[in-house]
Amino acid sequence: MSGLPTITTFRWVPEFARGYVRDLRARWAFEEEGQAYAVDLIDGPYAKSAAHRHFQPFGQIPTYRDDEVEIFESGAIAIRIAEQGSHLLPTDTNGRLRAIQWVIAALNSVEPMVMQHAVVTLFEADCPWSPMRHDRVVADIKSRLADLEAALGDKPWLDGETFTVGDLMMISVLGGLRETDLLADFPKLTDFVARGEARPAHVKAMADHLAVYADAKAA
Known part of the structure; x- marks a missing residue:
């Protein structure tokens, strides 16, 4: 290069x-x-x-x-x-693809809900439809966070002991909730994000x- x-x-x-x-x-x-x-x-x-x-x-x-x-x-x-x-990225094919799947999951399955929350609480907070949508948006994101916490379980990272690009992307997406209390009910995810953001x-x-x-x- x-x-x-x-x-x-x-x-x-x-x-x-x-x-x-x-x-x-x-x-x-x-x-x-x-x-x-x-x-x-x-x-x-x-x-x-x-x-x-x-x-x-x-x-x-x-x-x-x-x-x-x-x-x-x-x-x-x-x-x-x-x-x-x-x-x-792990060097074995299975590990590599599992890491990539979590990148895609972060962007496709989690981030759209995070962004919807930002829309109703920040970007369009003064629009008449936002208060009506707020509770449903919160319920949807909490359901998805529950799924994610179940998948994480007691592992330090999404695929086990090794931090990958999938963790990096998921923690970056969850960082969008930094100024909210949405992670409060999910202690394993809270710790997951804290571990990632504490990395040098x-x-x-x-x-x-x-x-x-x-x-x-x-x-």
């Missing part, structure tokens, strides 16, 4: 979004793998430009590029980083993620 793998993220986001922007997932994967990386900071107008949409058709972040690929979507990016390293790689990734906005404020 002639240069560092590079991700894009926003140079500024509102305060409520800091700590949640999805470049954090790529940063965490890089840190777990001990892989240096570069960051291109972009603004909102550029994200919607033809130049950016050439790589990210929905005008979002992060994107990723290295000497071989240019891709988007945080799950695909995390898997690519894991494949280039040696810590986040996550601590470093979060610090670097937040530093972007501190630097923007200072500038």
Whole structure:
């Protein structure tokens, strides 16, 4: 590789979004793998430009590029980083695919419910339909969290003793509930998230993620 793998993220986001922007997932994967990386900071107008949409058709972040690929979507990016390293994906076929299945489960089976909660409590909280939807949204997410906690059981990580990219993605998704009390009834999931967020790689990734906005404020 002639240069560092590079991700894009926003140079500024509102305060409520800091700590949640999805470049954090790529940063965490890089840190777990001990892989240096570069960051291109972009603004909102550029994200919607033809130049950016050439790589990210929905005008979002992060994107990723290295000497071989240019891709988007945080799950695909995390898997690519894991494949280039040696810590986040088991080498046996079954273990590798189990880790990937948890990436997909996090994004497909859990995150949509987390986002629905954000919609009714934050983004559309002042809309007349949000109070009517709130109780159902909470009930649905708690049902899904109960399923997830049952699958985790007493294991430290989703597939047993080894932390994988599947755990990274699931903990990142559950981190979207950080400012709520929705995990309070699920002590095993609460501990699972705490274990993940206490990992040195996550601590470093979060610090670097937040530093972007501190630097923007200072500038």
